[in-house]
Amino acid sequence: xxxxxxxxxxxxxxxxxxxxxCPVAAVNPRFAGxxxxxxxxxxxxxxxxxAVYPGVHYxxxxxxxxxxxxSGVRISVINQLAKARSGTAGRPGITGYLPARPDLAGKMxxxxxxxxxxxxxxxxxxxxxxxSTGLASRAPLPPYAPLIFRKLLRRxxxxxxxxxxxxxxGCFVEYYRPATGxxxxxxxxxxxxxxVVPGMHCCGLPLFSNGxxxxxxxxxxxxxxxxxxxxxAGMSILTTCPSxxxxxxxxxxxxxxxxxxxxxxxxxxxxxxFLANLAANGELAGNFQPVELKIGYHQPCHHKAAGIGxxxxxxxxxxxxxxxxxxxxxCCGMSGSYGLKRDRYPLAMxxxxxxxxxxxETEVQMVVTECGMCGVQIxxxxxxxxxxxxxxxxxxxxxxxxxxx
Amino acid sequence: xxxxxxxDVVVIGGGMAGLMAAARAASRGKSVxxxxxxxxTLSLSTGCVDVWGYAGPNKxxxxxxxxxxxxxxxxxxxxxxxxxxDMLEESLAFFQDLCRQMNCHYLAKDQANQLxxxxxGTVRPTYLAPAGQVPRNPADLKKxxxxxxxxxxxxxxxxxxxxLKRSGWLPAGxxxxxxxxxxxxxxxxxxxxxxxxxxxxxxxxxxxRHLKTAVTRDTLLLLPAVLGTRWDSxxxxxxxxxxxxxxxxxxxxxxxxxxxxxxDMLFTCIRRAGAEVRPGCTVVGAVAEDRTCRAVVxxxxxxxxxxxxxxxxxxxxxxxxxxxxxxxxxxRETVFNLPVWTGHTGPVSGANADFFSLSGHPVLRSGIKxxxxxxxxxxxxxxxxxxxAAGAVLAGSDFTREKCGNxxxxxxxxxxxxxxx
Numbered sequence: 001x002x003x004x005x006x007x008x009x010x011x012x013x014x015x016x017x018x019x020x021x022c023p024v025a026a027v028n029p030r031f032a033g034x035x036x037x038x039x040x041x042x043x044x045x046x047x048x049x050x051a052v053y054p055g056v057h058y059x060x061x062x063x064x065x066x067x068x069x070x071s072g073v074r075i076s077v078i079n080q081l082a083k084a085r086s087g088t089a090g091r092p093g094i095t096g097y098l099p100a101r102p103d104l105a106g107k108m109x110x111x112x113x114x115x116x117x118x119x120x121x122x123x124x125x126x127x128x129x130x131x132s133t134g135l136a137s138r139a140p141l142p143p144y145a146p147l148i149f150r151k152l153l154r155r156x157x158x159x160x161x162x163x164x165x166x167x168x169x170g171c172f173v174e175y176y177r178p179a180t181g182x183x184x185x186x187x188x189x190x191x192x193x194x195x196v197v198p199g200m201h202c203c204g205l206p207l208f209s210n211g212x213x214x215x216x217x218x219x220x221x222x223x224x225x226x227x228x229x230x231x232x233a234g235m236s237i238l239t240t241c242p243s244x245x246x247x248x249x250x251x252x253x254x255x256x257x258x259x260x261x262x263x264x265x266x267x268x269x270x271x272x273x274f275l276a277n278l279a280a281n282g283e284l285a286g287n288f289q290p291v292e293l294k295i296g297y298h299q300p301c302h303h304k305a306a307g308i309g310x311x312x313x314x315x316x317x318x319x320x321x322x323x324x325x326x327x328x329x330x331c332c333g334m335s336g337s338y339g340l341k342r343d344r345y346p347l348a349m350x351x352x353x354x355x356x357x358x359x360x361e362t363e364v365q366m367v368v369t370e371c372g373m374c375g376v377q378i379x380x381x382x383x384x385x386x387x388x389x390x391x392x393x394x395x396x397x398x399x400x401x402x403x404x405x
Numbered sequence: 406x407x408x409x410x411x412x413d414v415v416v417i418g419g420g421m422a423g424l425m426a427a428a429r430a431a432s433r434g435k436s437v438x439x440x441x442x443x444x445x446t447l448s449l450s451t452g453c454v455d456v457w458g459y460a461g462p463n464k465x466x467x468x469x470x471x472x473x474x475x476x477x478x479x480x481x482x483x484x485x486x487x488x489x490x491d492m493l494e495e496s497l498a499f500f501q502d503l504c505r506q507m508n509c510h511y512l513a514k515d516q517a518n519q520l521x522x523x524x525x526g527t528v529r530p531t532y533l534a535p536a537g538q539v540p541r542n543p544a545d546l547k548k549x550x551x552x553x554x555x556x557x558x559x560x561x562x563x564x565x566x567x568x569l570k571r572s573g574w575l576p577a578g579x580x581x582x583x584x585x586x587x588x589x590x591x592x593x594x595x596x597x598x599x600x601x602x603x604x605x606x607x608x609x610x611x612x613x614r615h616l617k618t619a620v621t622r623d624t625l626l627l628l629p630a631v632l633g634t635r636w637d638s639x640x641x642x643x644x645x646x647x648x649x650x651x652x653x654x655x656x657x658x659x660x661x662x663x664x665x666x667x668x669d670m671l672f673t674c675i676r677r678a679g680a681e682v683r684p685g686c687t688v689v690g691a692v693a694e695d696r697t698c699r700a701v702v703x704x705x706x707x708x709x710x711x712x713x714x715x716x717x718x719x720x721x722x723x724x725x726x727x728x729x730x731x732x733x734x735x736x737r738e739t740v741f742n743l744p745v746w747t748g749h750t751g752p753v754s755g756a757n758a759d760f761f762s763l764s765g766h767p768v769l770r771s772g773i774k775x776x777x778x779x780x781x782x783x784x785x786x787x788x789x790x791x792x793x794a795a796g797a798v799l800a801g802s803d804f805t806r807e808k809c810g811n812x813x814x815x816x817x818x819x820x821x822x823x824x825x826x
């Protein structure tokens with residue numbers, strides 16, 4: 001059991017501010033909200049260890065509750081523990097398990113990505129997929145990349161004498177959008193870094209968000225084992241995905257209680273924050289090309305939860321002619337694979353309403369955001385192209401124009 | 406640990422005081438970073454700006470709050486309003502201007518307190534209230550209808566109607582009715598869910614259909630605070646047009662949508678003014694040299710970073726906001742470890758054994774002592790020259806009893822934002 005129960009529970013003063021800030025509770029009356037499912041119900045587990053509030057699976061683990069709490073309660077952690085107590089929400093068997101394993105799905109799909117993408121675009125294929133896995137046929141599924149990131153990285157000539165940093169690409173970059181990782185590698189290379197990508201698994205967040213706490217713990221332990229030697233050697237571990245960041249930085253210790261995770265956590269750094277820091281110290285090299293665009297920045301919930309502010313807004317100021325506006329319109333609704341599921345697709349779209357509206361009202365030509373699945377949802381809800389901040393920084397066209405879907 | 410960035414002003418806290426300090430400093434062209442550990446207790450408030458409700462437990466309601474504050478600080482110079490009284494009107498005008506620019510209207514009643522009903526049907530004094538809480542022609546009312554929704558917690562139309570009749574707030578002869586509707590959801594209803602439903606035209610038509618027969622032109626509809634999620638919501642106006650009667654909201658028990666709307670609006674204001682906002686982090690300490698604070702230490706998850714700035718404005722609130730913590734050894738200020746004034750010497754628990762005394766418990770007045778420049782002082786001397794404090798963290802006010810929480814935060818926050826150069 002994590003420290004959440006002992007340290008945190010009694011800090012909750014029942015003010016319900018978390019429920020008011022919960023994007024899911026605002027659109028779904030069947031979800032009682034983070035307070036009731038989390039700290040309220042946790043008290044009952046002292047008598048009945050299996051006590052759980054119905055509907056806890058509607059929690060998307062977006063962590064807006066943690067951000068809202070004036071008393072520092074780790075509400076989302078308590079809710080993930082409740083999900084694990086109640087068992088998994090998905091369908092039984094491998095098909096229900098797949099949405100929690102983007103790495104397995106990606107490994108299979110990348111054997112023949114062209115074919116898989118065609119099946120995913122084919123209406124009958126999507127209906128069959130909905131029947132077998134519960135993924136809504138209307139939901140936006142990003143296409144698999146023709147070649148995975150790791151293979152593309154091998155083609156990049158790196159500076160063997162450079163300072164070394166580790167990069168944790170995460171499933172989205174690995175299987176769907178290698179362009180993000182390659183853009184980062186390019187920027188780092190120009191700054192004299194050599195990027196190391198050790199063998200690693202999915203960060204485990206899709207697993208524990210779906211109630212598979214023990215399975216997530218196994219992946220986490222393997223990742224910690226693989227990354228620890230680099231962390232001990234003093235190397236920074238960069239992430240471009242806010243959810244991977246949060247898992248490695250916080251959840252491995254706080255929720256999953258993985259031994260040795262603190263060694264890795266200390267060196268985990270958001271890649272954009274890393275670059276913004278270089279820039280703040282006047283050390284960022286790079287001949288940034290003018291980008292004549294009006295773009296909107298969307299801060300992913302997990303990025304907000306990291307508490308590191310918005311380094312992208314500072315960093316993108318280095319690009320001539322670029323106009324960036326912080327959309328500041330809250331959760332997109334997708335939450336990883338949450339918004340892909342049949343019964344949650346309408347909820348996710350309702351949650352994203354304010355954000356879609358902000359994209360329309362500000363008339364931005366493009367959206368930048370750190371989270372891949374936020375990008376997929378924004379593109380689905382607005383039709384506007386979405387890219388990761390590092391893709392804007394690496395000269396456009398270098399790896400082809402940044403496109404989504 | 407990295408060197409971090411340089412700002413003119415770092416504001417610590419995202420409640421009313423912090424937001425006003427950031428808004429004012431940003432409007433003066435300063436580079437501002439606002440750090441917040443939670444959503445800020447502003448979301449727990451009614452969304453009204455109580456400036457000065459009562460002078461004491463046995464005193465009558467304040468009629469003209471600004472004048473009475475001026476009077477009060479003559480015999481109570483330790484009250485934190487004494488440090489900001491010179492900018493009180495200016496700060497209120499600045500706030501109202503901000504609201505107007507954001508298409509959100511706050512109404513004052515001829516520089517006097519106005520009485521507005523609570524979610525219990527009692528009445529309370531407040532100074533500035535969102536337009537959606539203020540009836541236009543209360544004297545002409547023939548009937549008031551309190552509308553509740555089955556499944557919505559903490560809102561009981563029958564109780565409100567009974568108390569409202571007793572309160573004398575409505576004109577003589579005005580009838581009061583209570584209606585409990587079963588709408589939108591068979592189970593539990595929350596204010597945010599209802600508000601989003603009423604933002605759709607189908608939702609409003611559905612509600613109007615149920616109320617049409619109960620209202621006439623001279624009716625006042627009193628609804629829980631569910632008329633839209635945004636500060637510039639048009640739900641009340643559209644319902645008024647649909648039903649052809651006055652519609653007002655009653656702010657409920659905390660948390661409340663009017664409080665959240667105000668908080669959301671002010672956060673949007675400061676972002677638009679160029680301030681940077683960093684939620685989800687806690688300031689755990691400071692780096693000082695002599696009497697100058699060089700940086701604050703910011704913790705997010707297990708990451709610590711120093712952030713350097715020329716000025717720091719402490720707006721962390723009191724016990725609820727996390728600016729003060731109480732333990733067996735006494736009361737502590739959480740960021741700079743500033744000396745906390747408790748109004749007496751000796752252990753707090755001995756100060757007043759009656760925790761529920763009508764005259765209030767001294768612990769509620771504890772906080773940081775400041776001079777007229779809002780700089781924390783100890784025995785008359787400035788502790789840091791570039792640290793200012795504002796809002797509920799200040800010593801000498803019992804805002805729940807005086808009904809001055811948001812007003813004091815607004816005035817001192819604004820002044821702090823005006824003083825940093």
